[in-house]
Amino acid sequence: MSQPAEETRFEAQRDRILKAAARCFNEKGYSGTSLKNVAQHLGLTDAALYYYVKNKEELVFQCYLRAAELGNEAMQRAAADGKDGYQQARLYVRYHVEIMVGERGPVAIMSEIPSLKLEHRDEILELSRHHSLAFEKILSRGIADGSIRDCDVRMTGNAVMGSINWIPKWFHGSSTVAEEIISAFPDILTCGLAAR
Amino acid sequence: MSQPAEETRFEAQRDRILKAAARCFNEKGYSGTSLKNVAQHLGLTDAALYYYVKNKEELVFQCYLRAAELGNEAMQRAAADGKDGYQQARLYVRYHVEIMVGERGPVAIMSEIPSLKLEHRDEILELSRHHSLAFEKILSRGIADGSIRDCDVRMTGNAVMGSINWIPKWFHGSSTVAEEIISAFPDILTCGLAAR
DNA sequence: CATAAATTCTAATGGGGATTAAAATAATGC
DNA sequence: GCATTATTTTAATCCCCATTAGAATTTATG
Numbered sequence: 001m002s003q004p005a006e007e008t009r010f011e012a013q014r015d016r017i018l019k020a021a022a023r024c025f026n027e028k029g030y031s032g033t034s035l036k037n038v039a040q041h042l043g044l045t046d047a048a049l050y051y052y053v054k055n056k057e058e059l060v061f062q063c064y065l066r067a068a069e070l071g072n073e074a075m076q077r078a079a080a081d082g083k084d085g086y087q088q089a090r091l092y093v094r095y096h097v098e099i100m101v102g103e104r105g106p107v108a109i110m111s112e113i114p115s116l117k118l119e120h121r122d123e124i125l126e127l128s129r130h131h132s133l134a135f136e137k138i139l140s141r142g143i144a145d146g147s148i149r150d151c152d153v154r155m156t157g158n159a160v161m162g163s164i165n166w167i168p169k170w171f172h173g174s175s176t177v178a179e180e181i182i183s184a185f186p187d188i189l190t191c192g193l194a195a196r
Numbered sequence: 197m198s199q200p201a202e203e204t205r206f207e208a209q210r211d212r213i214l215k216a217a218a219r220c221f222n223e224k225g226y227s228g229t230s231l232k233n234v235a236q237h238l239g240l241t242d243a244a245l246y247y248y249v250k251n252k253e254e255l256v257f258q259c260y261l262r263a264a265e266l267g268n269e270a271m272q273r274a275a276a277d278g279k280d281g282y283q284q285a286r287l288y289v290r291y292h293v294e295i296m297v298g299e300r301g302p303v304a305i306m307s308e309i310p311s312l313k314l315e316h317r318d319e320i321l322e323l324s325r326h327h328s329l330a331f332e333k334i335l336s337r338g339i340a341d342g343s344i345r346d347c348d349v350r351m352t353g354n355a356v357m358g359s360i361n362w363i364p365k366w367f368h369g370s371s372t373v374a375e376e377i378i379s380a381f382p383d384i385l386t387c388g389l390a391a392r
Numbered sequence: 393c394a395t396a397a398a399t400t401c402t403a404a405t406g407g408g409g410a411t412t413a414a415a416a417t418a419a420t421g422c
Numbered sequence: 423g424c425a426t427t428a429t430t431t432t433a434a435t436c437c438c439c440a441t442t443a444g445a446a447t448t449t450a451t452g
Binding site: 151 | 351
């Protein structure tokens with residue numbers, strides 16, 4: 001499901017463009033990155049990108065779409081693999097973090113949704129809400145089955161996802177740091193800080 | 197220290213500009229917000245802003261400087277008020293969150309440091325590092341005094357601060373939500389999710 | 393090889409936005 | 423009220439960048 005063995009030259013190049021764009025957007029924001037910027041990362045000309053995407057807005061949209069897909073994948077795998085709500089929440093953090101700092105990254109953080117045109121914005125917002133709701137559902141399940149302490153699921157969701165979303169702001173590709181993140185974040189976000 | 201009774205007309209207007217700019221930057225990013233955008237929030241013309249800041253880059257710089265000051269204030273108060281490392285970490289979250297969602301906000305999130313010119317970037321990065329180190333020191337203290345479980349302080353710092361930094365992306369000024377944040381975040385970030 | 397299709401480039405075009413200088417208006421001190 | 427200072431506006435200027443059309447080049451196909 002992740003790396004189709006059958007991939008057109010076109011699709012491959014398109015994926016490379018999306019990744020390069022994601023890196024740029026994470027670094028300098030939507031308006032802060034020019035298409036020339038993205039193209040340079042691939043040894044291309046800005047005009048060449050138009051062979052793969054209709055325009056710049058479409059490029060961000062696709063980046064966000066990919067981010068939503070990957071986030072959703074982590075969520076679904078977590079819900080499938082975890083035995084109780086707590087384990088599911090923990091696995092979600094692990095899976096999502098693994099994707100973000102792994103070789104499938106960089107993943108664009110959806111930090112400039114207002115830059116999207118109305119139609120796309122609505123679609124992304126819906127996916128985003130769906131993602132949040134899925135996590136809140138996991139939390140509620142955990143509270144119900146006694147594995148998670150009683151808490152405000154909305155706020156908890158925001159807190160946990162914020163922590164994950166912020167990663168690209170300080171993580172820049174070091175594989176050793178990636179290992180540290182993967183091994184530390186699930187504990188931090190689900191066990192808290194208190195001793196015992 | 198926070199609201200000087202003696203405030204020049206000039207300084208007052210300048211503060212209003214910084215806050216309006218912070219709101220815009222949080223919403224649309226650095227390059228995504230035009231000076232005209234910021235000015236409109238205050239019923240001014242874009243050119244008028246140049247009476248208060250040298251240029252746009254200076255405007256972001258001042259916003260980030262203010263953000264760093266406020267973050268630092270939270271850190272120092274927490275270190276002073278908390279009895280052990282755990283209490284200090286908890287208070288830091290509380291104080292910082294209170295500032296960000298309170299009437300002193302909006303506070304600019306430092307998400308586009310690369311847009312700063314080298315000199316300013318270095319200054320902000322140093323303040324940022326100082327802030328992180330102060331929090332890591334609190335964590336280490338907590339581990340030493342037995343109030344915080346053994347953990348990777350670097351990663352824990354990144355996780356906790358990321359969660360806080362992301363708040364402006366989904367918080368838009370509702371005072372009831374502000375209360376929820378203040379009451380939920382300290383628990384979430386220091387107690388974790390596990391029941392018992 | 394030769395031809396067609398796929399991919400990328402070169403060279404415009406146009407608009408938006410940062411910036412500035414000078415003029416206009418508002419505030420303040422005497 | 424008058425003169426000085428503080429504040430804001432109007433009206434350019436300039437540069438960057440998204441976008442496009444058409445040419446050039448590379449790749450695939452027989």
